[in-house]
Amino acid sequence: MKKTIPDFEKMKQVGEKITMLTAYDYPSAQFVEEAGVDMILVGDSLGMVVLGYDSTVPVTMEEMLHHTKAARRGAPQTFVVTDMPFMSYATIDLAIMNAGRLVKEGGADAVKLEGGVDIVPIVRTLTHAGIPVVGHIGLTPQTASQLGGFKVQGRDLDSAKQLLKDAQALEQAGAFLLVLEAIPRQVAGQISTELKIPTIGIGAGLDCDGQVLVFHDILGLFKRFKPKFVKQYAELRTNSVQAIQEYHNEVKSGIFPTEHHTFGLSDEVIEKLYGD
Numbered sequence: 001m002k003k004t005i006p007d008f009e010k011m012k013q014v015g016e017k018i019t020m021l022t023a024y025d026y027p028s029a030q031f032v033e034e035a036g037v038d039m040i041l042v043g044d045s046l047g048m049v050v051l052g053y054d055s056t057v058p059v060t061m062e063e064m065l066h067h068t069k070a071a072r073r074g075a076p077q078t079f080v081v082t083d084m085p086f087m088s089y090a091t092i093d094l095a096i097m098n099a100g101r102l103v104k105e106g107g108a109d110a111v112k113l114e115g116g117v118d119i120v121p122i123v124r125t126l127t128h129a130g131i132p133v134v135g136h137i138g139l140t141p142q143t144a145s146q147l148g149g150f151k152v153q154g155r156d157l158d159s160a161k162q163l164l165k166d167a168q169a170l171e172q173a174g175a176f177l178l179v180l181e182a183i184p185r186q187v188a189g190q191i192s193t194e195l196k197i198p199t200i201g202i203g204a205g206l207d208c209d210g211q212v213l214v215f216h217d218i219l220g221l222f223k224r225f226k227p228k229f230v231k232q233y234a235e236l237r238t239n240s241v242q243a244i245q246e247y248h249n250e251v252k253s254g255i256f257p258t259e260h261h262t263f264g265l266s267d268e269v270i271e272k273l274y275g276d
């Protein structure tokens, strides 16, 4: 049965870890649902792992909508969170319009926004409008260049304190879940203890209330780079290339298709067709 926001609150209260994994299309969402993962994130990481962009910055609303619809069709019984792409929540009006589209047209159950205290008015407005919001602080890929690149955040006293302030402000504004990316485990642990809402870590240690990773990373499908926090559980890229090579070689050498893969005609029809 599809989990709901109160289920995630309850999981935090009883200490049951929450699992989240990205999925971007019909088959990947089917795999994730079949594996029993608690939540799907249609992350704007799709810009890199599916669309081949250099970063998440070029990802558009239309792309997020297209992939959310496909993931929703693949996982009708899983809670789906969709990332709002860069600039789609630059103003309150844009945020309301675009978040509304992701929920109404895309079928998302909630939207995720990157940012801390600065985006509080947007989080509050969306929540009041009935759109569930997930926050995302720490390393925020949409603004990575402002952070000096893809670096661990919150390593000194001031930035650790700022992360705690951001987390508290997002909770007060109505966010029901908070993603913590690439921050020291002690900071993530403290945020997780101080907040009532669950935290989902990615490169934030074991003390978060749950974990999220990228589908293509855990299955070994994306090779351009591999952050320290990724654990790879399979090697599907190598296996896929090998299988495709085998197909290619078999066609070239006439091994495929065999009789088993071929349709025939009855002798009677052949006779009538070619008899004379």
Ligand code: KIV
Pocket (backbone or CB within 6 Å): 022, 041, 042, 043, 044, 045, 046, 083, 179, 181, 202, 212, 213, 214
């Ligand atoms: O886009 C994404 O996949 C994300 C996760 C890395 C949290 O935001």
